Amino acid sequence: MMAQTKATSPAFVPPRGDFEILARPVHGKPLAYLDSAASAQKPRRVLEAMEAFATSEYANVHRGVHHLSAVATQRYEEARETVRRFLGARSADEIVFTRNGTEAINLVASSWLAPRIEPGDEIVLTVMEHHSNIVPWHFLRERDGAVLRWVDVADDGSLGAAAVAEAIGPRTKLVAVTHMSNVLGTVSPLKAIIAAAHARGVPVLVDGCQGAVHEVVDVRELDADFYVITGHKLYGPTGIGALYAKMAHLKAMRPMLGGGEMIREVTRDKITYADPPARFEAGTPPIIESVGLAAALDYITAFDRAAVKAHELSLLSYARDAVRPFNWLRLVGDAPAKGAILSFEAEGMHAHDLATILDREGVAVRAGHHCAQPLMDRFGVVSTTRASFALYSTREDVEALVAGLEKARKILG
Amino acid sequence: MDDSLRELYQEVILDHSRHPRHFGPLDHASHTGEGHNPLCGDRVKIYLSVGDDGRIKDISFEGRGCAISQASASLMTDMLAGRTVAEAETLMGGFLHLVKGEDAGGLDADDRDRLNVMAGVSAFPMRVKCATLAWHTMKSALEGGVAKTE
Incomplete structure (x- = not known):
């Protein structure tokens, strides 16, 4: 033998x-x-990338016509492209930078789901979600009459795709599920969950704050509708996260924050909004942090x-x-x-x-x-x-x- | 073992936390208060029976928590039975100073000695709220509210 x-x-x-x-x-x-x-702790390369950028290339983005603004804008958009590649998205326009994972989920809750909720509509989520993937849905319960349908895990912490599928009903508007539990470590059977939800016409939001750190993510292969990451758990800086959403969803989303950068035109009487992703990035974004996040993703994927x-x-x-x-x-x-x-x-x-x-x-x-x-x-x-x-x-x-x-x-x- | 750890988890504290005094609800409570530490999820409920003369006739607590919060609640109920509300507030003032490593002026020597077993927590800033939860809850019970420490 x-x-x-x-x-x-x-x-x-x-x-x-x-x-x-x-x-x-x-x-x-x-x-x-x-x-x-x-x-997670930050590798030297991430800190150096941010310092080098702030030392020699920094300015605000998408605003000035001057040289530094152009360079900074290019770095910022390159970071978006790095996130696209990391998640396997079709287009960098499907990546919205946020402050963190929490903000990304809140953006989906308030900009995509809230306007679609009628009292009695349901949101399916699992008991192993982090509060950041619970509380935004509670807001919709409190404010708009949504009903939260909870999916249990087994005693060993396993999550069955069938249990999620069973919770989906005719009034389900969204399934919100973590890629990997921050407590149990359980990795969700995402492909089966998403397929089951889509078979009923229900979109799926995946909280990838833990999952993306340890698993290779391909949002197209998963066919996820929304996928959320946060920079600081990915060996990157605090203050930056990202939302991936299918372009059709992004186009159908109203803005959450209003301000500079997210408009097409503002008059005294009306406004028109910029296309995604700019529509969801009001105000000066985390520019230096975007460079740090890109360096972190490059660091991870080099292994x-x-x-x-x-x-x-x-x-x-x-x-x-x-x-x-x-x-x-x-x-x-x-x-x-x-x-x-x-x-x-x-x-x-x-x-x-x-x-x-x-x-x-x-x-x-x-x-x-x-x-x-x-x-x-x-x-x-x-x-x-x-x-x-x-x-x-x-x-x-x-x-x-x-x-x-x-x-x-x-x-x- | 590191001295500050020995001081924090001294025998008196462990004894209070393992065998809490005055544990359980009080049937004839005139005041109750609930405290919650959102950081760790610990909860404590304080029951007080205060007489017309302003004296705490009886006091008890129930709840789940770490050794520090349980010992602190147990010690507190042990010390407050029979005191006036005004005395309870003085003790609390002294205790709050003590767990922050400050001088607990205004307490008599006996009380200071008894409370002093909790002084070790001052070396652990992240744990001070564990020690103060029961006291804040007691105060809010007397004021008729619900305590929330964070």
Whole structure:
């Protein structure tokens, strides 16, 4: 019998050197940054790209006729093209820059869906959504009489496409679903969900704030109607996110914010709006941040993304194996289709106490409800502790976590 | 172990959090208040029975939360039973100073010593709100409102 061979892809070496901050100590201990699902650290290349742009090419965009304005406009539009490529969109005009993922979802809620809602119309969403993919729909419930139809996950955190399909009814106007849960790590069966929704004539919004970091996205292959990303989780800067929407949807959307840049003509009596995407980018946009985001996407895509994912998942499985003997620890979310997020509840230890003790060991984790209170209710917990892995994470980070957990158990258990 | 951690999770605190005093609802409460820490989802409910003489005859709490918030609530209910409302407010004022690492002037030595077990939280700025939740909730209960700390 032939010996089992290990994974064939070459071992991925975490590029620690690109992230200066990872070398700093915290409370005198080496930093084990396991909170990338909240926000990822930025590689030097991203910071340099923003600095170089601001140092030598900066001006406002789409306004001046002077040289710098032209250069800055070109950089900004190149960034849009980079996002298009990253998401696999047909046209860069289908990419709207926003402040973050939250704003992108709110834009769809207020500009696309709100005018289409009659009292009693339904929005289908899952219990594992982040508040940013819940609260905008609650607004429509409060203001316009929409009904929220919640889709449950299985006890292991899995989301079934059939469960989503069953929730779709004749009055469903939109399905809103995360690509990857920020708590459970569950990766949604998007293709099946979208196909089922489209079979009923219902568009789908995908919250890709976590998913786009770890999975290769192709919005055309998915046939997603709306896909949302945020820069700061993609190793890019804060203050910028993006909405992908099919052009037909964008054309049918009213603006959310009014101001400069989004108009065609303004008179005393009337206004006409610019075409998408400018229609949705009122005011001076995050210009420097767009350059940073483009650099971040270039950074990510320069790696073999399958190898990055395999690396992150190997750390997840290393961590799972290491905590398996801890019978006082309960994992929340253990779906077969799962990204590199480890959420757990520790018996007799509140997540905040645990996180405080871990912090003193240099281990940065997230503790709390993770902006996912319906999910906390679903699993009967007030809060969980979450370790999340990124391309720069290492086995040493996992080992520091495990040692910290043992220490916390000694203090609090 | 790091000293500030030892100070934060000292035995008295862990004992209060594991075996909270005055835990559970009060049948004859004259005042109740609910507090919520949106950061972590912790909730606490405070029940008070205040007599016509302005004295807290009975006080209890219920809720779920971290060791710090539970210990703080337990310690508070332990200290406030039998006090006047005015004394409760003085204690609260002193406590709020103490958990921020400031001088808790105006308290008598006994009270200061008892509250001092919570002083370690001042080294953990992110956790101060855990310690103050029960106190703010108590105050809002006396004022007849609903407490929300953030």
